[in-house]
Amino acid sequence: MKRMSLVALVLALALAFVAVLAGAMLELAPAAIDLRLPVAAHLADSGVTHPVTAVLLNYRGYDTLLEIAVLLLALLAILAVVDDAPASPSRVAHPVLQALARLAVPLMIVVAVYLLWAGAFRPGGAFQAGAVLAAAAVLLHLVGLLPGWSRPRLGLRIGLAAGFVLFLAVAAGLLTQGSLLQYPPAAAGVLILLIESGLTVSLALILAGLFLFLSREDEA
Amino acid sequence: MTFAFDLLLALSLLWSAWRTLATPRLDRAIVLFIVFGLLMSLAWARLAAPDIGLAEAAIGAGLTGALLLDAYGVLRRRRVDR
Numbered sequence: 001m002k003r004m005s006l007v008a009l010v011l012a013l014a015l016a017f018v019a020v021l022a023g024a025m026l027e028l029a030p031a032a033i034d035l036r037l038p039v040a041a042h043l044a045d046s047g048v049t050h051p052v053t054a055v056l057l058n059y060r061g062y063d064t065l066l067e068i069a070v071l072l073l074a075l076l077a078i079l080a081v082v083d084d085a086p087a088s089p090s091r092v093a094h095p096v097l098q099a100l101a102r103l104a105v106p107l108m109i110v111v112a113v114y115l116l117w118a119g120a121f122r123p124g125g126a127f128q129a130g131a132v133l134a135a136a137a138v139l140l141h142l143v144g145l146l147p148g149w150s151r152p153r154l155g156l157r158i159g160l161a162a163g164f165v166l167f168l169a170v171a172a173g174l175l176t177q178g179s180l181l182q183y184p185p186a187a188a189g190v191l192i193l194l195i196e197s198g199l200t201v202s203l204a205l206i207l208a209g210l211f212l213f214l215s216r217e218d219e220a
Numbered sequence: 221m222t223f224a225f226d227l228l229l230a231l232s233l234l235w236s237a238w239r240t241l242a243t244p245r246l247d248r249a250i251v252l253f254i255v256f257g258l259l260m261s262l263a264w265a266r267l268a269a270p271d272i273g274l275a276e277a278a279i280g281a282g283l284t285g286a287l288l289l290d291a292y293g294v295l296r297r298r299r300v301d302r
Contacts, residue, residue: 052271115274123270123271123273123274124271124274125271127275128271128274128275128278131275131278131279131282131283132278134283135278135282135283135286138283138286139286142286142290207279207283210287211283211286211287211290
């Protein structure tokens with residue numbers, strides 16, 4: 001009986017919260033500044049034709065720069081707690097699963113490249129492309145075709161940092177000509193594609209690393 | 221037609237969220253969480269935000285689901301060892 005009344009109380013509180021939330025959303029004041037018009041007005045100078053990519057990599061480029069820095073830091077924190085033990089050989093999955101993964105991974109790589117390229121003019125971009133690549137790596141690991149990673153060697157370290165370093169180099173190079181990450185309109189498209197390519201590789205390695213560095217068979 | 225689809229989507233979102241939290245078995249909860257993520261990315265696409273939908277499908281449903289399944293596998297093997 002006491003339990004029933006408790007459930008009723010929680011349910012009533014949850015319903016009241018939903019009602020307040022819905023009310024607050026319906027009463028929401030219009031935004032103080034409408035940024036849609038300026039975004040659309042300067043789209044021609046941004047080097048891309050998709051407004052989301054223009055905001056992420058041109059107007060608010062430093063946000064994206066800091067995002068990749070945060071992801072890199074998260075991976076460094078994981079590397080600090082990963083022990084030095086060599087990765088154990090991964091389990092071998094069922095041959096059908098392996099064959100399916102072998103079929104799926106090339107397709108996923110094609111999809112990632114397409115997403116990267118399409119980011120300039122339609123939904124897509126470096127983050128989605130990197131996530132698809134990372135998912136391909138995780139898939140290979142789960143079916144036993146890709147062993148877990150131990151301490152990264154030089155090549156992997158360069159790959160992990162490349163996106164951030166490339167982004168930073170472009171930012172530093174543009175600093176001499178004006179303010180931070182203010183691309184000249186003529187070169188903006190090429191610069192954004194360059195940065196996004198670097199970001200895709202690094203993001204794929206970082207996201208896959210979050211999985212593969214921690215994925216160990218040795219249990220305590 | 222679109223309204224019926226949206227209604228169905230919203231209801232299945234709520235249902236899968238509830239089942240994810242309420243189901244007693246961990247493996248089923250993870251699978252339901254992946255289903256919830258995929259439905260969520262559909263909802264983002266319906267809200268005219270395909271960019272977020274793509275990110276949700278790749279990161280929310282794909283990578284997080286794989287991480288959770290892997291963690292579940294390790295937990296189960298540990299329980300068998302004991």
